[in-house]
Amino acid sequence: MGKVLMKGNEVIAEAAVHAGCKYFFGYPITPQSELVAYMARRLPEVGGLFLQAESEVAAINMVYGAAGTGVRVMTSSSSPGFSLKQEGISYLVGAELPALIVNVVRGGPGLGNIQPAQSDYFQVTKGGGHGDYHTPVLAPSTLQEIIDLTEAAFDIADRYRTPVILLGDGMLGQMMEPVEFKELSERKPEQKEWATTGTRGDGKPRIISSLELNADALEKRNELLQKKFTMIKQNEVRFETFETEDADYIVTAYGTAARIAMNAINKARKDGLKIGMIRPITLWPFPEQPFIATRDRVKGYLSVEMSAGQMVEDVRLAVEGKAPVSFFGRTGGVVPTQEEIYDQIIQLAGGVEV
Template sequence: MAKVLMKGNEAIGAAAIKAGCRYFFGYPITPQNELPEYMSREMQKVGGCFVQAESEVSAINMVYGAAGTGARVMTSSSSPGIALKQEGISYIAGAELPCVIVNISRGGPGLGGIQPSQADYFQSTRGGGNGDYRLLVYAPATLQEAVDLTMEAFEAADYYRNPVMVIGDGMIGQMMEPIEFREAAKRELPPKDWATTGTKGARKPNIINSLALDPAELEKHNFHLQKKYAEMEKNEVRYEMYNMENPEVVMVAYGTTARIVKNAIAMLKEAGINAGLIRPITLWPFPIRAFDEIPSTAKALLSVEMSMGQMIDDVKIANNGRLPVHFYGRAGGMIPTPDAVVEKVKEILGGVK
């Protein structure tokens, strides 16, 4: 299959259409603007619908409505825009509706800047909306992976009747790489007999709602959701182990930061230092089991992030006190360099007794 050179935002849009997305609702914000721009041009070619809503709040509630019909639907935004969508995301998770949410992240807090960042880790894995809900969160490191995971996201959303997020920093959205559009692995999906498609007199109306005023009923619903999330934790964890034969230091990084770390690992090897990488592909569920595979040669862990250390909490939980945990991060749109990561590793090893 021939490869096509595409920008990340456009490639994600193309992958969504290929996966059967026919409704897109969004609002402009840098650095994801090329994605809705692409969808505005291409959706009509496949009989789909594109709407630029009047706000992010409106966009996510349009997603709620379209998802209620059983259609494949997506929205995209960047950091502060995703923050505005959090209430609607909670409603959608509570109503058990499938949709895909793309976050091409930028620096913050607040409006921040338009440069790449990974400071939305808490927002994506903990959720800014109310209640006990979870999203399946994919974090691609390449544009090919962004395409593949976007297509997979629609299958997973339908399978679990749950919102799925694809999160990439601004570099994922803005860089160009050659990609190919492969067929997504198909899941055996349950029928959408819950959808509001009109009864035609054949059945009682379906009611889609996240409101439950009876505490006992709401608790029962929460227990049901937790069983679903437990299935995600059992079946959906994805990660990469890189150069993990006999590392002295194991780094943990995701997205484009993991690519920088791989370059640092090559530089460390030339200096006679063996380092490895655990790369979470699902930020939630976090790959806790990967840390059980760390060889006994490892003396320390290093979390490398484009944030002030949001992933380090999950690293510490997964590590379970076995190794010292260190951190190196840049923020505000600044990007870690391989040289800086190398120096941090040497500093750590210099302090290990």
């Protein structure tokens, strides 16, 4: 098909179409409005349906209805709008319905601004709605990776009957890079025995609900969900490492922050410092393995985030106090620079030998 120059938000949308998604319900909010606009034009071309809902609350409940029929469906928003979807996301988990939910994060709290941030980490990884639940979270760092992870997100959603979150930020959503898509082929919709498409008298009625008034029965449902979450943790962890084998210090970052941190790490390597990187790709389940593999021999970790410090808590849990964990972050939509991260690395390592 060849490479094309596209904006990140549009890449997410086209990747979803290539993954077989033909249904989108959403509401425009900067910095992801181009995704909504792209879907409005694109889905009718492939026989799909686009609907701009009257609110984010309405959109996520429309997703619930479409997911119940077994189709591949998605919605997208940015931080304040994503907050409004939390009740619906909890409903989707409780009813075991697959869907893709995109959050292109912007500065907060409150309405904040429209600049890129990573301050929704707690919200997406800890379960922002009510109840004991998790949602798988995939965090790409390049537009090409968005293509792969969007398809993976739909596959994970169907495999485990769960909503999946694709987490980006305003910079990833707005930047342009050359990307390459596979040829678009007609996907045959998967037949899902649980979907509410009618039994035509050949079986019991299919009922989808998260309501269970009996406490013992609800506890059993929760136990089944927890078993599912355990399976996801065992099978779906994704991460990338760089030069960790001989590293004295390891930087950890995801998404846009990881791209910038990599430049700082390369500069530190040229200056003779043994610095590595662990880049989580799944934020939940969090990739504990590379930290467990390195924590007994490295001198320390540095968590770099576009937040006041959120992922750093999961890093510390994985390290279990066996090495010091430092933090550097910028907030409010301010993006850390390569120079700032490099200075933090130098400070952590105690300087460069001249």
